[in-house]
Amino acid sequence: MQAHNNLFHVTDQDFESKILKSDRPVIVDFWAEWCGPCRMVAPTYEKLSDEFASKLAFAKMDVDENPRTPGGLGIQGIPTMIVFNNGKEVGRIVGAYPPPQLKNQIERLLTKAENGVA
DSSP, X not given: OOOOTTEEEOOTTTHIIIIITOSSOEEEEEEOTTOHHHHHHHHHHHHHHHHTTTTOEEEEEETXXXXXXXXXXXXXXXXXXXXEETTEEEEEEESOOXXXXXXXXXXXXXXXXXXXXX
């Protein structure tokens, strides 16, 4: 697997410190190993982590290994991607999108984050 400098894994234990207290916007991909749509979007998500490296941090959280955080956020289906900025949810992307649409959705949420919209 190729290393992506702007992609990291997060757990229930470090979610607050790595995501909510981050000094820049972060998108978190909530996924599971058994989830076909999650595996389908993973390569695009990883590629976009490189493309957006200067503006947006990318994280992944396995919902099976870390059930507390997704439950607390009301996540009912995966894949769900949530953009956080200054400790607040800016917006979410639910479901698997083809690469161009996923990129457009992330750009839309990043614009909201940059404009201070929560």
